[in-house]
Amino acid sequence: LGKPVSSNGFDSIAYINQRSADWGVDIAILIDRDRTRAVRELQNQGTLVVIPSLVENSPYTVLECLRNQVRFIASNVGGIPELVAETDHKDTLFTPTPGNLAETLQRHLQQNIGPARPSFTESFARQQWRDFFSSANLKSSSTTPKTNLTPLVSICLVHHKRPTYLLQAIESLRRQTYKNFEVILVDDGSDDPASISLLEELRKEFLALGWKLIQQKNSYLGAARNRAAASAKGDYIIFMDDDNIAFPNMVETFVRAALSSNADVLTSVMMLFSGDDYPDKTGPIWVTLGGCLGCGIFENLYGDAQSIWRKDSFDKISGFTVDYGLGHEDWELFSNALLSGLKLELVPKPLYWYRVNPHGMLRSGDAIANSSRSIRPFLKENPHGLGMALAYALSLNLPQSPATTKRRITFFSIFKSIPRLVRGGLNPTRRSQFIGVLRSRGFKEAMKRAIYKSS
Structure with a gap:
């Protein structure tokens, strides 16, 4: 059965x-x-x-x-x-x-043996749950700090060529129940007329509210988020992408959870939606696990980049890495945080709408290159001497694409190349060569050549 x-x-x-x-x-x-x-x-x-x-x-x-x-x-x-x-x-x-x-x-x-009996009654079990939650509520209220309950929060919002979505994200921030926050908007090299026009319209509002609007050459997500965090004045920072939409209580709940848990970073459950319109009904939710380092070897179950950080904790680990054209920067950062001894927790309720975009970065990027990035913290920290073993385990877990088969880039060659790829990314000459191929031949060809040179 x-x-x-x-x-x-x-x-x-x-x-x-x-x-x-x-x-x-x-x-x-x-x-x-x-x-x-x-x-x-x-x-x-x-x-x-x-x-x-x-x-x-x-x-x-x-x-x-x-x-x-x-x-x-x-x-x-x-x-x-x-x-x-x-x-x-x-x-x-x-x-x-x-x-x-x-x-x-x-x-x-x-023998005629009858049914077994439970070790408890249902009424006893219900009372145990009531007592547990009552105790948890009392503990939570007693451990919440009595001072500075409304610290300044810096919301680091990153935008690139999605003006319609950006307007929706900013509107969701206007509706926040928590008021002691600033917004730092970093435009990552948008050159389309609609984005340029919108940014000019937003300048007046940002100036009046004491918010910041920063424009830079296209440098990709990690660099853009770091730029926003560097300009933050808050004790806490919340990262937000331009295609997500915050629930009205997002900042308030994040702050309350951060103060009561004393965590360095908190992610949350998210509610999924798709399309270009502002969501007007509930949708499916994506529940992650928070600080689950073991799962982080194979999959990002920590949560999305839309998270709250203690500013000093974020600075302690030097923020995001800045590899151009690659994803998994949030996955890498969360692993780095845990391996560095920071405390990562999950808020077990949805705090924002996560837009599922079929043309998003992760769906159009190179899965192998992205995943190679996410294991760098394990190679760097090398926990108990198992860094290379963990990297190899991940390489076995990656899907093999027809393209990699045709060019004879095997999982073993990728694994063998990982340390040299990491070191090569730190070499200015190799980095310039990579960027040159990237611009002339595209991302896939640049990654293939980098792997061949490292093997």
């Missing part, structure tokens, strides 16, 4: 049929039951549910059997034993070995 698994040539149904071929009993594989029908199936007279998990947390399958008085046996791993009344452990739980499983099955087939 359950959902079939098919992965990397393994088919669970075929495996069960193969293993049970000589058992001499009829096997029924039920894969089409939803939760309600599955529970009803388990409640049929004469049913014994077997839960032979090797690893577990606190499984709902066990809870549902307990609640519905379904007879079951389960391995005594993870959180399973604490769900079952201690007096029923002997008849219900077994050490996950073939002999112990067979012995427990035989005992249930030979």
Whole structure:
């Protein structure tokens, strides 16, 4: 009973049929039951549910059997034993070995053993949750600083050739419930008439509010955000892209969370939307994990660049790296922060709209080059001497594209080239060569040549 698994040539149904071929009993594989029908199936007279998990947390399958008085046996791993009344452990739980499983099955087939009982009542569990949240609320209110509850926040807004989106982002900042903030808008080399016209219109408002408008040659996201942060006067800085839209309580919630958690940096859940219009309804949310360094080797589960930082903590790690034309600058920065000993937390509620753009930078960039950037903090810090091993693990996790196959750029060659690519990026001559090829032949050709030179 359950959902079939098919992965990397393994088919669970075929495996069960193969293993049970000589058992001499009829096997029924039920894969089409939803939760309600599955529970009803388990409640049929004469049913014994077997839960032979090797690893577990606190499984709902066990809870549902307990609640519905379904007879079951389960391995005594993870959180399973604490769900079952201690007096029923002997008849219900077994050490996950073939002999112990067979012995427990035989005992249930030979004896009239009733359903196991839970170790708690539902009313007791509800009261425990109430007590926990009450305690958490009291702790939160007692640890919130009593002074400087409204520190100055510098919102570092970066723009490049998206004037319509920029207007929406600024409008969302005008609606903020938190008032003690400044906006530092860095235009990263927009040369289209619409952007130039809008920037001129915004100057008067920015001047009146004490906000800053900075224009620079196109230098890409990392350099633009660093430029904004360098001009910030606030104790805290919030990075924001021109195509995102802040919830009215974004700054207020970020500040409250920063003060109560004493974190160096906080990301948040985000709400997704698409299209050119200002969002007017709820959408799907993207929940990340915050300071999960282990996951950060393979995927950015820290959160989006739209985050709040203590200004001194951001300065401590020297901000973003400034590789032109590459993405993953936020992923790299978060890993660098954690490896440098900073505290990264997650605000577990959406604080802004994240625009899903099919023509965005990450969807049009080079996935391998971007991912190579995101592992540099591990190479630099080399935790416990495993920096190269982590880089190699990531290279194995990257998708291989037809282009890299045709040019014979293998995962191994990329892995082998990573340290030299990093050092080459610090060499002014190599950097100038890269930029020259980038301008004349494009980004992919520039990266291919850089990899060949480094291999």
